[in-house]
Amino acid sequence: MHLLLSQSINLFAAMLLIVVFAMISQRRILRVIHLFTVQGATLVASTIVVGYLTGQHHLYYSAAVTLIVKVILIPVLLHRVIDRLNVRWDVETLINIPTTMLIGIVLVVFAFNLALPIAKLSLSIARGTLGIALACFLLSFMMMISRAKAVPQVIGFLSMENSLFFAAAAATNGMPMIVELGIAFDVLAGILILGVFMFQIREQFDSLDIRHLEKLKED
Amino acid sequence: MEAFALVLAIPLFGALLLALWGHRNFAPELNAAVSFSTFLASAWLTEGIISDGPLLIWNDLFFIDPLNVFLVALTAFVGFTTSLFSRPYMRIERDHGKMTPNRMRLYHSMYQLFNCMMLVALTSNNVGVLWVAMEAATLTTVLLVSVYRTAASLEAAWKYFILCGVGIAQALLGTILLYLAAERAIGGGDGALLWTHLATAKAQLDPDILSIAFVFLLLGYGTKVGLVPVHNWLPDAHAEGPTPISAVLSGLLLNVALYAVLRCKVLADGALQNGLPGKMMIAFGLLSVVASAFFLSRQKDVKRMFAYSSIEHMGLMTFAFGLGGPIANFAGLLHMTVHSLIKSAIFFAVGHATQQAKTQLMEGIRGLIKVSPTVGWGLMLGALAILGMPPFGVFASEFLILTTAMRDLPWATPFLLLALGVAFAAIFARVQSMVFGETEAKPLKHPPALLPVFVHLGLGLMLGLYIPPYLVNWYQEAARMIGG
Numbered sequence: 001m002h003l004l005l006s007q008s009i010n011l012f013a014a015m016l017l018i019v020v021f022a023m024i025s026q027r028r029i030l031r032v033i034h035l036f037t038v039q040g041a042t043l044v045a046s047t048i049v050v051g052y053l054t055g056q057h058h059l060y061y062s063a064a065v066t067l068i069v070k071v072i073l074i075p076v077l078l079h080r081v082i083d084r085l086n087v088r089w090d091v092e093t094l095i096n097i098p099t100t101m102l103i104g105i106v107l108v109v110f111a112f113n114l115a116l117p118i119a120k121l122s123l124s125i126a127r128g129t130l131g132i133a134l135a136c137f138l139l140s141f142m143m144m145i146s147r148a149k150a151v152p153q154v155i156g157f158l159s160m161e162n163s164l165f166f167a168a169a170a171a172t173n174g175m176p177m178i179v180e181l182g183i184a185f186d187v188l189a190g191i192l193i194l195g196v197f198m199f200q201i202r203e204q205f206d207s208l209d210i211r212h213l214e215k216l217k218e219d
Numbered sequence: 220m221e222a223f224a225l226v227l228a229i230p231l232f233g234a235l236l237l238a239l240w241g242h243r244n245f246a247p248e249l250n251a252a253v254s255f256s257t258f259l260a261s262a263w264l265t266e267g268i269i270s271d272g273p274l275l276i277w278n279d280l281f282f283i284d285p286l287n288v289f290l291v292a293l294t295a296f297v298g299f300t301t302s303l304f305s306r307p308y309m310r311i312e313r314d315h316g317k318m319t320p321n322r323m324r325l326y327h328s329m330y331q332l333f334n335c336m337m338l339v340a341l342t343s344n345n346v347g348v349l350w351v352a353m354e355a356a357t358l359t360t361v362l363l364v365s366v367y368r369t370a371a372s373l374e375a376a377w378k379y380f381i382l383c384g385v386g387i388a389q390a391l392l393g394t395i396l397l398y399l400a401a402e403r404a405i406g407g408g409d410g411a412l413l414w415t416h417l418a419t420a421k422a423q424l425d426p427d428i429l430s431i432a433f434v435f436l437l438l439g440y441g442t443k444v445g446l447v448p449v450h451n452w453l454p455d456a457h458a459e460g461p462t463p464i465s466a467v468l469s470g471l472l473l474n475v476a477l478y479a480v481l482r483c484k485v486l487a488d489g490a491l492q493n494g495l496p497g498k499m500m501i502a503f504g505l506l507s508v509v510a511s512a513f514f515l516s517r518q519k520d521v522k523r524m525f526a527y528s529s530i531e532h533m534g535l536m537t538f539a540f541g542l543g544g545p546i547a548n549f550a551g552l553l554h555m556t557v558h559s560l561i562k563s564a565i566f567f568a569v570g571h572a573t574q575q576a577k578t579q580l581m582e583g584i585r586g587l588i589k590v591s592p593t594v595g596w597g598l599m600l601g602a603l604a605i606l607g608m609p610p611f612g613v614f615a616s617e618f619l620i621l622t623t624a625m626r627d628l629p630w631a632t633p634f635l636l637l638a639l640g641v642a643f644a645a646i647f648a649r650v651q652s653m654v655f656g657e658t659e660a661k662p663l664k665h666p667p668a669l670l671p672v673f674v675h676l677g678l679g680l681m682l683g684l685y686i687p688p689y690l691v692n693w694y695q696e697a698a699r700m701i702g703g
């Protein structure tokens with residue numbers, strides 16, 4: 001049982017990585033939001049398993065906060081936003097999927113190398129997955145900078161935050177509760193503000209394309 | 220203890236009050252009154268710290284020592300003078316139709332919340348809470364930068380959010396790695412992120428993890444300091460937001476971010492013992508000084524130009540703290556103070572100048588001295604002060620930084636001198652043509668608040684001529700804390 005559970009952490013980690021790869025290659029906005037919800041749910045499951053195996057009960061609270069904020073509240077908010085903005089069926093055409101995938105693979109290799117010395121020193125049972133957590137972080141970062149529409153860009157940002165939570169669980173059995181609560185609150189407030197911004201950007205530019213936001217150039 | 224509770228409670232309570240009444244006619248005065256009370260409370264707190272020594276309270280969650288109490292006092296003071304400046308400034312913006320009652324309410328409430336979050340970030344003993352407060356301060360300023368709802372301000376705010384979001388996520392990764400190192404050295408739990416605990420155990424922290432953690436922390440908080448090459452958000456956010464916000468961003472928020480870097484540097488220095496953190500800060504600082512001087516000379520918008528000048532000065536401070544040692548740290552702290560005071564004074568003057576000329580483009584601003592001599596002289600003196608002319612305080616701190624650099628790092632001095640020279644030529648020529656010359660601009664309807672400008676310049680002048688002995692002690696003690 002114990003062995004099975006500790007194996008399941010690796011399974012969840014692998015799932016997270018697959019979900020991030022799916023995100024960076026997904027053109028439809030709606031599917032990207034679904035993938036983000038799946039990512040949140042996987043994060044919750046892995047946090048509970050780590051909490052159970054290590055007997056660190058504060059991880060259950062952390063999982064509950066993640067469930068409420070990242071699996072329920074934020075996806076609901078995002079669905080509302082895309083409904084009201086009428087971009088539910090939008091397709092982003094300008095991403096080169098094969099190239100992104102190749103860069104993604106290079107990033108994963110880099111992340112595993114970076115994680116190697118850190119993971120050796122970690123005391124957590126999930127330390128083997130730290131490389132995956134860093135890989136997810138870098139891939140989300142890439143998603144953020146390679147997308148031109150506002151919603152996928154924001155999801156890239158959120159996915160980066162998720163990867164960091166997973167990294168915290170993988171490397172250290174979770175950060176102190178007060179910090180996790182603060183971070184969750186900041187993320188929620190941030191997403192509310194960005195949601196409002198999307199409406200205003202639409203009003204100003206008649207589009208959610210971030211390429212319109214390039215008037216203020218360095219010169 | 221009571222003083223400290225007041226320092227945090229007053230702006231928080233003020234934010235709530237102004238969320239209710241921020242659109243009323245008396246809101247600017249209420250805003251100034253709240254900021255004034257915060258300043259009084261911080262003066263009380265400072266007095267207590269000077270007489271009784273460092274304070275560690277509320278389950279060790281907050282920690283006030285000579286280093287941060289000096290920044291708390293500075294933050295509360297500039298927060299107060301900026302609220303005085305914002306009084307007529309925002310009224311004029313309202314008359315120009317840029318501010319609606321709802322926007323006024325948002326502006327005033329977020330202004331106080333922003334102050335509160337900076338004070339939490341400065342006084343928090345928990346490195347994680349420091350991160351949370353920095354992020355919250357970013358969120359409030361994002362709302363403040365976008366308050367005009369113009370296309371350009373939305374673009375600036377979006378860029379600000381996304382770039383600082385990425386930056387601050389890196390800082391979070393750094394914090395997680397720091398926690399990982401702490402967990403091994405002093406055990407897990409809430410205590411492992413407390414700065415006081417980390418500082419006592421810093422020699423036992425694992426050097427490999429700490430070096431990776433510091434890279435992320437420096438890049439992350441460095442984004443907020445505005446270090447080149449992660450500075451892109453800064454000129455836009457300064458240029459497109461209301462001018463009082465440009466003043467507090469430059470004068471205060473950048474300082475708070477640099478303070479976060481300094482706290483992390485103390486830990487990394489203790490663990491690594493090889494001076495690597497200092498070298499990284501020297502590299503980033505020098506790059507920022509040189510690059511921003513050249514960017515600066517190509518600007519057309521007056522607020523963008525002074526935003527680049529802020530990058531230059533933050534780079535200079537980062538460079539000084541990177542050099543380390545008692546003199547460079549002292550100079551860095553002094554530079555932090557005078558830059559805050561003088562740069563916010565410049566933004567006050569620039570704010571009124573752009574309102575008179577109805578443009579932020581420098582070619583459209585002429586003859587300030589004719590229309591309103593105080594604005595003109597304020598800008599001229601402020602520019603001279605920030606460019607490091609004696610007898611202002613910037614001269615003293617830049618002189619100390621340069622002489623230390625000549626001794627410890629001779630190859631860097633020519634670069635610094637070149638950058639300072641380029642910045643001098645660019646800013647002085649532009650300011651001169653804005654201040655003198657002919658104009659048809661009309662005086663403003665509400666008399667501009669110029670008291671803050673001259674109080675700041677006066678303090679900057681005083682720090683250049685004579686630093687009171689208790690202030691010297693205070694700086695020296697703070698410099699010793701950074702030195703480890």
